[in-house]
Amino acid sequence: MKNFMDQDFLLSNDTAKTLYHDYASKMPIIDYHCHINPKEIAENKEFKNITEVWLGGDHYKWRAMRSNATDEKFVTGDATDREKFQKWAETLTKAIGNPLFHWTHLELQKYFDYHGVLNGDTAEEVWNLCNEKLTSGSMHVRDIIEASNVKLICTTDDPIDSLEYHLAIKNDPTCKVKVLPAWRPDKAVNIDKGGFVDYIAALSKASSLPISNLKELFAAIDNRLDFFHEMGCKAADHGLDYVPYNSATLEEVEAIFQKALKGDEVSFDEAEKYKTALLLFCGEGYAKRGWVMQLHYGAIRNNNGAMFEKLGPDTGFDSINTRSCAEGTAAFLNALESKGQLPKTIIYSLNPNDNAAIGTILGCFQGTEATGKLQQGSAWWFNDTKQGMIDQMVSLANLSLLGNFVGMLTDSRSFLSYTRHDYFRRILCNLIGTWVENGEYPNDIPTLGQMVQDISYNNTVNYFGFTV
Secondary structure, three states: OOOOOOOOOOOOOHHHHHHHHHOHHHOOEEEOOOOOOHHHHHOOOOOOOHHHHHHOOOHHHHHHHHHOOOOHHHOOOOOOHHHHHHHHHHHHOOOOOOHHHHHHHHHHHHHHOOOOOOOOOOHHHHHHHHHHHHOOOOOOHHHHHHHOOEEEEEOOEOOOOOOHHHHHHHOOOOOOOEEEOOEOOHHHHOOOOOOHHHHHHHHHHHHOOOOOOHHHHHHHHHHHHHHHHHOOOOEEEEEEOOOOOOOOOHHHHHHHHHHHHOOOOOOHHHHHHHHHHHHHHHHHHHHHHOOEEEEEEOEEOOOOHHHHHHHOOOOOOOEEOOOOOHHHHHHHHHHHHOOOOOOEEEEEEOOHHHHHHHHHHHOOOOOOOOOOOEEEOOOOHHHOOHHHHHHHHHHHHHHOOHHHOOOOOOOOOOOOOOHHHHHHHHHHHHHHHHHHHOOOOOOOHHHHHHHHHHHHHHHHHHHHOOOO
């Protein structure tokens, strides 16, 4: 029997152990997509306790706690932080097979040197240990980032954001990590969702340009793209229900935009035409600036209407959408390619059944501008489990080139989530090691070692064009 989560955790053979310990584990981290708050880096926040850093905003954990019949008072309600931590510890006992169990203990080991097991009985011990370290003066946000060997972080930022905290970080010589903005224009795209008119007004104010028609909207978007580019942005990200493609003339789109500006409801068909036009404009803008375009799709959001009314979005009530997005994705990419304006693109689907479809789409649009110009993104959200990561990488290997993969990201709001990169690297090394041990690939350790280092770090640096 192997020891619980020891140094060879998830490494089942000698080749995997060599690849991980001698190659992958040594590599720095580029977190090219996350949801952490740049303000907390700029101000070098110190957390008051482990509940704040672990349970604040973490809807992964909230969902698990609700599945254990935990009263909402102890999830997002007014219970004390100590009470919430106790309920999380009691929930974790039931989480066998869930990545939350592994992530929790990886974080306890790495950041708090705790190698026991968190449960209801040990909660007090762990609470005291973690809080003592968190408030010791040596675990501010930047200390955590530096201890994690993180070299660069891309946050997720709205086009109207002032990016003031990015500027503060850039001008602070004591900050050792590079923090870049990433463009997320969902509110400008979602013409069919509430608040669109108010958002357009805010975009006008941020760009200092009037927006009364489509041409002026595009000018304002272009203005903000320039601003983000000047601030070092190299990536855009779109959170889409699906990838729309419904071609229309600019006159048609103008009429739809005018309708929305009046506060009138637009139809599904009209919304698709507007979204298609704006996404194409953005895509051309990314290509012009050499950015990477990321497409995240496949979620059904806010399924529980009562809880949405109570807590708002991003609180743990989303699910996987089984709608196929292959046709729209291919048509959208083709429209950009036909103009010679297809940027480097990473495609993520929340539906694991889309893995093969994405793998085949990649091969249709590769180019010499970048190695692996079209990428399948790492297993995302509900899929960043052990099996989900394996399935994504096996599918990618079957249909494309795993060696060109840009690897893992945290997609997290927590500064302790960098252990997810370690989790991924262990799974990667074990997958490759197993193929070698089975005689499916030569036992060429130098080549394989370079490959896992590339997937862990080098490919990301080269693909995005980061300077670190």
